[in-house]
Amino acid sequence: MITLASDFGARYPAAMRGVIARMTTSRIIDITHDFPRQDVRTAAFWLKQLLVTFPPSVHCAVVDPGVGTDRAALVIRAGEHALVGPDNGLLLPAARALGDTIEPFKWAIEDPDSATFHGRDVFAPAAARIDTVGVSAIEELEPVSPVDSVVDYQFPEPTIDDGRASGEILIVDRFGNAVTNVSGETVPIAPGSSLRVNDQSVPFERSYAHCPRETSLVTVGSHGNLELAVNQGRGDEAFGVEPTTPVTIEWTA
Amino acid sequence: MITLASDFGARYPAAMRGVIARMTTSRIIDITHDFPRQDVRTAAFWLKQLLVTFPPSVHCAVVDPGVGTDRAALVIRAGEHALVGPDNGLLLPAARALGDTIEPFKWAIEDPDSATFHGRDVFAPAAARIDTVGVSAIEELEPVSPVDSVVDYQFPEPTIDDGRASGEILIVDRFGNAVTNVSGETVPIAPGSSLRVNDQSVPFERSYAHCPRETSLVTVGSHGNLELAVNQGRGDEAFGVEPTTPVTIEWTA
Amino acid sequence: MITLASDFGARYPAAMRGVIARMTTSRIIDITHDFPRQDVRTAAFWLKQLLVTFPPSVHCAVVDPGVGTDRAALVIRAGEHALVGPDNGLLLPAARALGDTIEPFKWAIEDPDSATFHGRDVFAPAAARIDTVGVSAIEELEPVSPVDSVVDYQFPEPTIDDGRASGEILIVDRFGNAVTNVSGETVPIAPGSSLRVNDQSVPFERSYAHCPRETSLVTVGSHGNLELAVNQGRGDEAFGVEPTTPVTIEWTA
Structure with missing residues (x-):
């Protein structure tokens, strides 16, 4: 099962569904595509609340002000779940909620079809491939070491x-x-x-x-x-x- | 098949989908989550129009200003359909459209995880369980008698x-x-x-x-x-x- | 697989999902139901962009200011895809993107349940039937000849x-x-x-x-x-x- 979340609104996400449906018949469930535009903090909050309700899945989440710069795609294994999205802090709070130990990987995907819509051209196909073969079978994935070189987002503590x-x-x-x-x-x-x-x-x-x-x-x-x-x-x-x-x-x- | 409807907007409903996906692989179809906030009358109108287009399903609908008070979950068997939601009139017009005879039940679900989000903690798991085993197999369901002790909503007649x-x-x-x-x-x-x-x-x-x-x-x-x-x-x-x-x-x- | 797109907003599309689910267990994927109201040009643009990401499917798209007049339903075979919707230009740009040769058909569907909601009463059941038996098996379909008697929409060229x-x-x-x-x-x-x-x-x-x-x-x-x-x-x-x-x-x- 693949879940999709983004700030793309009502129209662009269909391209992510289409790309995935071309690669796998796995179930696709939308989380939301209504995150406030480019607001990583708010999206990270909701992903942390919502993804924990799901059974083991591949969660593809994209709120990505830096699309088209040279950052890699981030893949995180968290318990029996996997997350994929940009390396900007979006995924970490949810990953920590999903698994006691988390393993991040970077995936340098070369020459995507566009520099402006990695949801369609990078993250959706990555999620479909992870869902199909599993994180371990993807040779292009490079473990991130040390773990703290991943961009993190910590919610403020009272x-x-x-x-x-x-x-x-x-x-x-x-x-x-x-x-x-x-x-x-x-x-x-x-x-x-x-x-x-x-x-x-x-x-x-x-x-x-x-x-x-x-x-x-x-x-x-x-x-x-x-x-x-x-x-x-x-x-x-x-x-x-x-x-x-x-x-x-x-x-x- | 389970249908979902609510006034929860774009984000909370993913938690209902997640909870259900953890309990069953049955198909989930969203009706809408855009009912006007806490407007039972409008939601009841639309449910009556929309649910009749579906084949036999479990319909989970939540517009629930009284969440967290001591009312039970309402389950209604209507023809080959089942409906589940709060006992506030929301479900009755649709139930009458779905079946010639309707049988209401109350389901006292104890100690849900929250007092504020019964969509996630009460109604979604109830729908998944009904979808899996059927209304008859759930021993906690108490038939409502007389039927008119259920909160009803009748649209005004001209x-x-x-x-x-x-x-x-x-x-x-x-x-x-x-x-x-x-x-x-x-x-x-x-x-x-x-x-x-x-x-x-x-x-x-x-x-x-x-x-x-x-x-x-x-x-x-x-x-x-x-x-x-x-x-x-x-x-x-x-x-x-x-x-x-x-x-x-x-x-x- | 059946995709659905319209300008119907958040509530009416559930009736299309219901009608289809009554006729087939095929997968239903929403493209969007948020096209600007009755804006055929904008919807045609997005359909052209989004449908090409999908594997062979039946695409049902409805933006239909002329609903209830005597125009037939339009069915287009484009490569391994089929499209169904009103004959007002909406489908042609996407059809050309989906297949090198396109074959349009008209389907005169008599006495639909309503004159105002052909999404539910004409196009959704047509899509379900095409998905089930294929375009060739539907005897009511009349090939359109000459092809240019279909209403076309061409985006302006610079x-x-x-x-x-x-x-x-x-x-x-x-x-x-x-x-x-x-x-x-x-x-x-x-x-x-x-x-x-x-x-x-x-x-x-x-x-x-x-x-x-x-x-x-x-x-x-x-x-x-x-x-x-x-x-x-x-x-x-x-x-x-x-x-x-x-x-x-x-x-x-």
Whole structure:
């Protein structure tokens, strides 16, 4: 099985599906092609959340502001999964979530048909070939050593003090829920209690609908982190935050 | 075969696909994940129109403002189809269109991984299990009795008098066609005649292109109901209507 | 395998998937359903680019301002591919790219369920039947003779003089890249040189990231044509162009 993810929007991804379908009858499942344009950070966040739900697969992900420069394709073996995409940090957070040990390889693919659409001309055929023969059988793959010569992206960690977490907003989802980098396990209080977000007192609830409609709340979202939300409204607007906005959360245990 | 529908937008649904792919190799077909946010009425309309085109399937649909409260998952057997989703009215109109008799069940799924994303943690795995073993083999399913203790949603019925129908707009589609709740069979006039919509005289045509460009018309749309439309324009704007706007249609047979 | 493309947006296409799934278990791959509304030219451009990446398939494409008028369904055999859709020029550019010789047929399908949604009621079932039995086995298909009685669409050709190409913008993609109708092979200069676009001097580069961020450039895009672009910005805005804008490109070999 091959999964596809990109910031290509609604039209270009069909070329990736076509190229793969020409090489293999394996199943193709789209993750999304709606990542914000060339926003590696946001795409890395979502890939980390979404790919772990899949059985062993080849995951092809492309958000690639540097397309056409001389960087190689990156292939990562992570547990029973493989990932393929540009070497710009996009794949590492998901790879770490998929496997305890990860093995990166570079694949210098020569003379692709275009210098501007490596999703179609480099990464999709690479994914199809990995899916067909496995990472080990591809002689052109060069193990990356040391591992840290791969471009990494680490999400910022919050500072946790006694009863206080200082972190930031990682992403805002389509519902306006603002996902922080503070794990829900950090906050040892019971649903129904209150906590303070940037000095504002807010109820901490098990889910959105435990508050009256259009009321602000904090909950532990599906990503496992604290989310600033509004029941049937937009948390980002109510709290005045966007991705990378610092956020301080305080509680009394 | 499993179909998926939701208001989750472009990113979250991949987690439903992943969870299902981990449990079964059955085919997954997306209906849409673009229902207007938390709008059960509009989603129920589209599910009723779209699911009837499918062969026997398990249909998993999630528009769920009440996620994380203590309502159970609803499973409905309708003809050879099964539907699974929240007990909020979303599934009933489609279920009635899919089968002459419908059997609802509740499924109390304990301790899902999240309280905020039951699409991933409750409904998708439920759909995969139903697809694999069938409704009858799942012991946790409790028949709902009486049937009317399920939350229902009934679309409003128009009032039909002699030569006059008083109804409302159900939905507006992406082309601006405003679909009424008045069945095309109500109006016994021939294409090419005129009728009156809210006191405005409008041609009644077989399809959009039977009028000059940017001309208002009424036609029987693909849903079987009267639609207020503009050839290559937007009917909702020309007629000044939106979902739930009352509409009166008069004709001379 | 059946591919689907349309301007139907996010909801109606599920009905096409359903109808096909009722008739065959063949694989269904979506090209896109996000073509600009009723814009045959833009859709024809993308179909030409995208369908050639696929192995032999039945391609069902619907952008159909004239739905419900008395035109027949058009079926084209192109190499080992078949295309099906309305007879309005949509399919011809892609068909020519898919096969050296193309054979068009008309299929008069009587009394479809609706006059407004032939994607569901005419073209999808036609595609499923072609996929199942092949074009030759369908007796209702009438060869079109002469071939030029099919509605054609030809993309405008540029005028090439010594060191100067006068053409136009074909489409603008989601990244703001403005794709011209001037083939990259027309311009015999090396990446890193300059050329003039509508009298403005602009670098000609191998790909976007060879320029500083937010700098204008011209490159040969994945379509094989010259593209007006901005590295991590919007070329259409920087160059003040949109589809059909004339563009003059000059160079010194």
